[in-house]
Amino acid sequence: MAAALTLAERGRGRTAPNPNVGCMIVKDGRVVGRGWTQAGGRPHAEAVALDRAGAAARGATVYVTLEPCAHASPRGPTCSDLLIEAGVARVVAALGDSDPRTDGSGIGRLRDSGVAVDIGVGEAAARRSMAGFLTRRALGRPHVTLKLATSLDGCIARADGESRWITGEAARAHAHLERARHEAILVGRGTYEADAPKLDVRLAGLDNRSPRRVLLTRSLDTVAGLTVVGAPERIADLDGVDHVLVEGGAGAASAFLAADLIDRLLIYRAPILIGGGRPAIGDIGLDRLADAHGRWRLVDQRMLGSDRLEAYERVRD
Amino acid sequence: MAAALTLAERGRGRTAPNPNVGCMIVKDGRVVGRGWTQAGGRPHAEAVALDRAGAAARGATVYVTLEPCAHASPRGPTCSDLLIEAGVARVVAALGDSDPRTDGSGIGRLRDSGVAVDIGVGEAAARRSMAGFLTRRALGRPHVTLKLATSLDGCIARADGESRWITGEAARAHAHLERARHEAILVGRGTYEADAPKLDVRLAGLDNRSPRRVLLTRSLDTVAGLTVVGAPERIADLDGVDHVLVEGGAGAASAFLAADLIDRLLIYRAPILIGGGRPAIGDIGLDRLADAHGRWRLVDQRMLGSDRLEAYERVRD
Numbered sequence: 001m002a003a004a005l006t007l008a009e010r011g012r013g014r015t016a017p018n019p020n021v022g023c024m025i026v027k028d029g030r031v032v033g034r035g036w037t038q039a040g041g042r043p044h045a046e047a048v049a050l051d052r053a054g055a056a057a058r059g060a061t062v063y064v065t066l067e068p069c070a071h072a073s074p075r076g077p078t079c080s081d082l083l084i085e086a087g088v089a090r091v092v093a094a095l096g097d098s099d100p101r102t103d104g105s106g107i108g109r110l111r112d113s114g115v116a117v118d119i120g121v122g123e124a125a126a127r128r129s130m131a132g133f134l135t136r137r138a139l140g141r142p143h144v145t146l147k148l149a150t151s152l153d154g155c156i157a158r159a160d161g162e163s164r165w166i167t168g169e170a171a172r173a174h175a176h177l178e179r180a181r182h183e184a185i186l187v188g189r190g191t192y193e194a195d196a197p198k199l200d201v202r203l204a205g206l207d208n209r210s211p212r213r214v215l216l217t218r219s220l221d222t223v224a225g226l227t228v229v230g231a232p233e234r235i236a237d238l239d240g241v242d243h244v245l246v247e248g249g250a251g252a253a254s255a256f257l258a259a260d261l262i263d264r265l266l267i268y269r270a271p272i273l274i275g276g277g278r279p280a281i282g283d284i285g286l287d288r289l290a291d292a293h294g295r296w297r298l299v300d301q302r303m304l305g306s307d308r309l310e311a312y313e314r315v316r317d
Numbered sequence: 318m319a320a321a322l323t324l325a326e327r328g329r330g331r332t333a334p335n336p337n338v339g340c341m342i343v344k345d346g347r348v349v350g351r352g353w354t355q356a357g358g359r360p361h362a363e364a365v366a367l368d369r370a371g372a373a374a375r376g377a378t379v380y381v382t383l384e385p386c387a388h389a390s391p392r393g394p395t396c397s398d399l400l401i402e403a404g405v406a407r408v409v410a411a412l413g414d415s416d417p418r419t420d421g422s423g424i425g426r427l428r429d430s431g432v433a434v435d436i437g438v439g440e441a442a443a444r445r446s447m448a449g450f451l452t453r454r455a456l457g458r459p460h461v462t463l464k465l466a467t468s469l470d471g472c473i474a475r476a477d478g479e480s481r482w483i484t485g486e487a488a489r490a491h492a493h494l495e496r497a498r499h500e501a502i503l504v505g506r507g508t509y510e511a512d513a514p515k516l517d518v519r520l521a522g523l524d525n526r527s528p529r530r531v532l533l534t535r536s537l538d539t540v541a542g543l544t545v546v547g548a549p550e551r552i553a554d555l556d557g558v559d560h561v562l563v564e565g566g567a568g569a570a571s572a573f574l575a576a577d578l579i580d581r582l583l584i585y586r587a588p589i590l591i592g593g594g595r596p597a598i599g600d601i602g603l604d605r606l607a608d609a610h611g612r613w614r615l616v617d618q619r620m621l622g623s624d625r626l627e628a629y630e631r632v633r634d
Contacts, residue, residue: 148470150470150471151471151609152471152582152584152613152629153465153467153471153596153597153598154467154468154469154470154471154472154596154597155471155596158603158606159600162605162606163606164606165606166606254592254593257590257592258592265469265590267469270610271613271614271615271629272606272609272610272612272613273574273582273598273601273603273609273612273613274601274603274606274609275571275574275575275598275599275600275601275602275603276571276596276598276599276600276601279470279471279472279593279596280470280471281470281590281592281593282592282593283476283592283593284590284591284592284593285592286475286590286591286592288479289475289479289480289481289482289483289589289591292468292589292590292591293587293589295589295590296469296588296589296590297588298588298623298625306615308615312469312588
């Protein structure tokens with residue numbers, strides 16, 4: 001399942017409104033097929049993996065990060081039917097599909113046809129992997145990541161605005177990779193006008209993965225090449241966008257935090273002190289320190305050169 | 318040597334002007350004696366360990382974090398003579414003692430008497446362990462640690478000053494343990510007047526280890542129970558103080574950083590966001606971002622409950 005989850009990541013930010021699913025088919029201890037949901041949402045991961053496996057899928061075990069679909073579509077047959085036709089022996093799925101058109105009937109159809117089904121293996125990781133799809137389903141809006149690149153003292157620039165560079169090359173490359181995992185990048189007006197950031201993916205082989213650029217501004221002006229939203233909540237209206245990366249500056253970050261619309265924090269921290277610099281975020285409406293606790297859970301951490309990356313998830317229980 | 322270094326930590330903050338040395342005596346694979354420099358600097362670690370070992374020291378190997386002393390003192394015989402008298406077979410020392418009264422003559426005396434000597438084992442860790450003694454020797458001032466307890470966005474309080482609590486119990490207990498490892502704790506006038514911190518060690522069994530309290534202020538007033546220094550550089554005058562812990566607030570921290578008098582950063586970070594709060598440090602005289610890089614090296618990190626502790630050392634090459 002860990003391998004299937006890794007495959008699922010390849011589609012992240014490209015499959016909306018479909019979930020980014022990963023699938024691996026194993027027979028006699030050997031991988032015979034791998035697949036992930038393709039750009040635009042089709043073909044599904046299972047269809048790709050079955051196509052690779054061919055006749056070898058007969059009697060095989062299929063690891064898939066989401067319950068195979070059971071609803072017919074003009075864009076292709078259902079994955080449960082494809083799996084039954086291919087004669088697989090067993091399906092291991094991380095998560096049931098809450099889409100009312102499937103919601104257990106994919107599993108039911110498989111079992112009725114004599115395929116063994118296990119569900120719930122790696123569920124927490126699968127939820128994280130398909131956070132965009134699940135957030136859109138549950139809350140009617142995209143999943144939002146706030147990216148901060150700070151010094152040890154929490155500054156994103158010197159007092160005069162100098163911000164190049166706080167983090168090193170490895171951290172900046174990682175941040176570009178993160179861009180490719182989102183359908184949209186959002187900045188505030190101040191950052192746009194001060195830095196005119198290109199907001200593209202400058203990584204070899206991924207330059208065609210640059211996401212849609214969104215500007216948060218109360219102004220009514222339009223800006224060529226940018227989608228304008230007037231308030232954080234308005235990201236719900238962005239069609240085909242299940243993942244938004246908020247890149248800056250402090251104004252946009254604070255507006256999203258104050259609206260409790262940040263689901264994930266990505267903090268790149270350089271081992272430097274700035275002192276009296278520009279803070280990463282402004283007022284977010286915190287009334288008491290006690291209210292700040294219990295909201296963020298560390299889910300990932302790693303060194304990127306001499307910088308440290310930490311990822312936190314918003315705890316919503 | 319790792320065990321001897323752990324023993325050395327027990328004396329840290331209590332042995333000035335002597336170094337906090339650790340010593341372990343091993344014979345036939347068994348520990349026969351352990352010792353560390355006692356409060357006030359005497360007896361030395363080797364003397365304590367030899368006393369414990371008794372006759373078992375004959376033919377044993379002695380691990381010690383600093384070259385045994387060779388200079389006679391009214392307070393006791395030299396450690397090299399004690400080791401020779403005890404008939405040890407071998408001495409492994411982490412670091413030569415640069416004290417001109419020893420400086421190689423401890424090793425020389427041992428070798429002349431037929432004791433095998435290795436030097437340099439675990440030298441980097443020993444330098445860190447005896448940073449107070451070595452900094453006083455090299456720079457004529459105590460080793461200075463700056464402690465910060467911040468949110469993820471680098472704040473040490475809300476805008477209105479509320480700062481209890483940012484970090485959790487485990488982090489606060491660790492900070493009290495750190496106090497016990499310093500001869501003096503320093504705060505600025507603002508922190509003293511706003512919080513009137515007790516600056517003692519509130520840990521069971523260590524309550525007699527509360528360090529001297531120092532106030533950084535340009536005012537000429539004296540404050541009962543506190544030593545007053547008028548500028549960061551004046552910590553050099555503090556007799557019997559080889560380790561200073563700067564605890565707050567942003568003014569004192571910035572003054573010490575601007576004077577390049579911070580040797581070690583201890584950052585306790587809670588997984589919370591404050592937003593628009595009080596920054597950990599103010600202006601430290603940084604002219605360009607490029608100048609901020611390469612000054613701090615991560616030397617330790619650990620989780621304390623849900624908080625994270627990171628220790629950085631000032632790179633001085």
